[in-house]
Amino acid sequence: MVHADAEAPLRTWYAVAKRAKWHRLVDVQASFASAEAVGDNTVFNIKGNRYRLIAKIEYRLQMIFIKSLLTHPEYDKDKWK
Numbered sequence: 001m002v003h004a005d006a007e008a009p010l011r012t013w014y015a016v017a018k019r020a021k022w023h024r025l026v027d028v029q030a031s032f033a034s035a036e037a038v039g040d041n042t043v044f045n046i047k048g049n050r051y052r053l054i055a056k057i058e059y060r061l062q063m064i065f066i067k068s069l070l071t072h073p074e075y076d077k078d079k080w081k
Contacts, residue, residue, distance in 0.1 A: 003069060009047040010069070023059050039081065041067060054080060 013032075022028050025042065028035045034045045044053040052075040056065040068080050 003051060003071075006047050006051050006069065009051075010053070013044060013046060013053065017064055021062065022057065028057065043075075 016031050020027070020031055022031075025035070025037050028042060032044055034049070036043050038054075040056060041054050042057050044055065045051075046053050046069070049072060052068075052070050052072060054067040054070070054075075056067060057063075058065070070080060074080075
């Protein structure tokens with residue numbers, strides 16, 4: 001696994017996201033206070049901000065599409081945009 005140290009935090013994120021009924025960003029932020037909108041994506045801090053999980057949330061369909069999991073330095077390079 002490329003980011004093995006992120007496994008436990010990602011499992012926690014997944015457990016919360018799987019149960020969630022989000023309809024807008026403020027709902028996401030009630031579950032994950034540091035979540036932020038970046039363009040059409042939602043960015044989550046994982047493992048104390050060591051990683052960034054980039055996702056597209058289709059609120060109407062109640063679906064989350066994971067675009068990428070990056071280290072914070074990789075995220076800061078903006079190549080994912």
